Amino acid sequence: MKKLKILATATLFTVACAQASATVKVGFMLPYSGAYGTIGQTIENAFKLYVEEQGGKLAGQDIQYFRVDDESNPSKGPDNANRLIKRDQVDVLVGSVHSGVAMALAKAAKDAGVTLIIPNAGADAITGPLCSKGVFRTSFSNWQPGYAMGPVAIDKGYKTAVTITWNYAAGQESTDGFKEAFEEKGGKVIRHLTVPFPTVEFQPLLTEIASIKPDVVYAFFAGSGAVKFVQDYAGANLAANIPLLGSGFLTDGTLEAQGASADGLLTTLHYADNLNTPRDNAFRASFSKRYPSNPIDVYAMQGYDAAQLLDAGLKAVGGDIKKRDQMHEAMSNAVVDSPRGQFKLSAAGNPIQDIYLRQVKNGKNEIVKVAVEKLADPARGCKL
Template sequence: MKHVFSGAALATALVLSAGTASATVKIGFMLPYSGTYAKLGQAIENGFKLYVKEQGGKLAGQDIEYFKVDDESNPSKGPENANRLIKRDHVDILVGTVHSGVAMALAKAAKDSDTTLIIPNAGADAITGPLCSKNIFRSSFSNWQPGYAMGGVAAKKGYKTAVTITWNYAAGKESTDGFKESFEKNGGKVVKHLTLPFPNVEFQPLLTEIAAIKPDVVFTFFAGGGAVKFVKDYAASGLRKTVPLLASGFLTDGILEAEGDAAQGLLTTLHYADGLNTPRDNAFRADYTKNFPELPPDVYAVQGYDAAQILAAGLNAVKGDVTKKTAMRAAMSGATIDSPRGTFKLSKAGNPIQDFYLREAKGDKNVSIGIAVKALADPARGCKL
């Protein structure tokens, strides 16, 4: 039997169908849910979902559907995991990740498929450099930024020689390169760059080498479980008594409790700090703690929260129609984000232009003791946008 539709009925059916199709925005989280960065991935997801919850569970009137993939902090699995979200789940928006090596694979997959990507942590310089793209945004930082901010601080403290130490991967190299650029521009000299394979935590041979070199200061980049071990080993070696330790804020953020007494007094630079005591930050911290009491309201949570804010700016501009990619991305790029860290805008390359705080570890908090650099923009070297 044939079913005959009038023109009006068919038009109505198509409108209803289109309305249904656009009523849900599919978000794909590609984050570490296991291994050394597992708590970081969870904090990012928590922050993102908190902002959505504050908007009544929708963005621009659209329901949100979430898909999750554990990226295992494994760059070799990056393309496969990204394609599970892009080709299998057909997500509209990608959110990920923490590990810079994995993020590079994710950025390539996003570019190849023209999928909008928001990076809530990984600071790989190339993503806002040679790989920059109008469909890629970052709610966090470039690896260069916190290192560069600390280089100036070290020089102002009168240190003349430094050793840098990190894992032998992109995030570590770029963070220590940022420190070196700023430190040497201000009259200092990095005399040795020490590395070990990720996620190796056998630090003792390198600590012995630092003791032999006797630099004025050490700058380091570690994060997650490896950072806890490094901070404890550095203190246990006795080096803290003779060689001050400075770091990108990821050395202590979210893990101060685990680091215990060994971390007390450590100075770090980051785009967020505890105790900012602004109305915006206080409200965020109270809401986050209420919803997720098992994890602190740290920088990872803020970056997840702001990833949702950046997306909301784009969706609001197109009334929730994710098919209007050009207009949505232009709105995301031009947005002013009212972040708990302080208001920021994105650079042309999609990276936050933001203040970097000098923080001191006190108890279980990384307390701001001033601003190391105001409105620091990543140089976006190699970006052709």
């Protein structure tokens, strides 16, 4: 009988060790082609960098990677998510960049009970009506950078504005955020202009802006579309009389291609090029050494922090990915030591963070000041 007890105890110990040492499967659902292709690869690279810095493991667990090109196509979102969830049986999803894709991904993750970490897409609904205890963001809500630019525009004496973006969720929410803050403080958005995503034919709208003659223009574009818009705006000679402001994605990861056309542009974002803190300097040195041809930008920082957040959750449960509820609670309460500066998550899973005012100088998004401190997304419609 005593021998049987010893064998039973040994068996339980062996099973427990096997469970604790199980490989954690991480599925990247990111754009690897099209307008956002380089952004997706940057996020993946930065996530893997953090894991490499921990010796190739998180909380002692091996990490196995899977990837799907989401093509920035929301209609393919459910099928692509299910390839990772059902076919590859991932434990954690990391994605995406396009807000429409991320909304489909959030629903699929919630339905399947899979942990989701969003390293970019800022769709307000994700921390609003679609909020879930298993869905986290290491980036921003679209509302945050837009809202932070409102008081900046007012402080500069602008009274009327035109907003312009692609006709999709991210652009609408960013420009809505700007409008909310700008009009709260006495300004007026007199026209909202859009082009279909991912169209980059801007000339007719630039002609319209010239005829409207607002005090300022607020724009939301990203990736190759941002490059084309900034170049076209400069080429139309509008900036001398109608200054251009934007969400930081207008100039993040795009400055080399934009060249002199971006000089002097003011943008708001939760990251900047010259924060000059020990944490950010260490991150930049590590990333540039590992990926010397990859720009160090907000996308890299957000991907890096996605791995940090997962690490915090896994450490809290001793690496046991099956303890999902406890892991989610730990992630919700984590203080992330981000290159942007430390942040915590709101109850809805969105970073509460400083939003910086930056100006393009010498090919960099140089920090001017903190536009709004510890800005929390309002999480309208979130019910947990």
